[in-house]
Amino acid sequence: MASTTPGKDPLLFNKVSGAILGTCLFVMSLNLGAEAIFHVSKPAIPGYDLPSAPEEGAAGAEPAAVVVAPIAERLAKADKARGETVAKQCLTCHSLKADGSGAQVGPHLFGVFDRQKASTNFSGYSAAMKAKSGEKWDAEHLDAFITNPRAALPGTTMTFAGLNNPDRRADLIAYLETVK
Ligand code: HEC
Structure with missing residues (x-):
């Protein structure tokens, strides 16, 4: 044994x-x-x-x-109130106020929905962003950019990592649409 x-x-x-x-x-x-x-x-x-x-x-x-799902479909069932909470992580760098008060690491996002890209008086736009000034921040563009800023726009100075969850992005975009 x-x-x-x-x-x-x-x-x-x-x-x-x-x-x-x-x-x-x-x-x-x-x-x-x-x-x-x-x-x-x-x-x-x-x-x-x-x-x-x-x-x-x-x-x-x-x-x-x-x-x-396409952003239009996700927007249809998005929750603006939840989007306001999601937007808190943007406030480290962005102002959502009409007078632009608050953080100014990036351009203010008051009225950003459907706004021309790189069109505020923010002096720190990257060359990559300025090159897109012919486009607008519609839902598709916001969705793609926020998913992974540096993948969507190589050369951007927005160092935010990105929002992985498609539904939270929709919530955020639905909220941003009301900030104007
Ligand atoms: C770490 C700081 C930082 C955070 C956090 C951040 N951003 Fe940005 N953002 C920037 C900077 C810097 C720019 C300018 C980028 C450039 O010019 O390439 C920018 C640009 C943008 C633009 C383009 C605006 C314009 O006038 O064309 C949008 C839209 C945007 N950010 C949305 C968001 C959203 C939504 C969030 C939150 C989910 C967010 N950002 C979080 C720093 C940040």
Whole structure:
């Protein structure tokens, strides 16, 4: 008989490996479940289907980002009040006041919805942003920019990391539309 040392459980190895295997199976089943629930359809408007989307789903961070509904569809059920809360993270750098008071790391965002890009008296616009001054901040452009500013506009000086959650972006945009 090999080992009957008191205090040593001969089945310890089995128990530990069983627990590890069980955890792996559980995590895998979560992933499969998330795939089944969220992998429904392709977005009607291509271009918001982020190349990194499958990895994001697998990482379990924001499963809802796997399939992104068009912004118009998300805006239709957006919550402005929740958007006001989301907008708090913009206030570190942006003013939302009519008089532009508050943080001035970036241009004021009062009336930003449908405003011409790079059109305020902010002196720090990047060359990349100024090059877009022929465009407007409509819902699509805001949505794309806020998702990941530096990916949407390489060369931008907005160092904000981005808002991953498509529905929170819609809430935010719905709120910004009222700030005018
Ligand atoms: C760390 C500071 C910082 C944060 C946080 C930040 N921004 Fe910005 N933002 C900037 C800067 C700087 C610019 C100017 C970028 C450029 O010119 O490239 C800018 C530009 C913009 C513009 C373009 C405005 C114009 O006049 O053309 C929009 C729209 C915008 N930000 C929206 C947001 C929103 C919405 C949030 C919150 C979700 C946010 N930003 C968070 C710094 C920030």
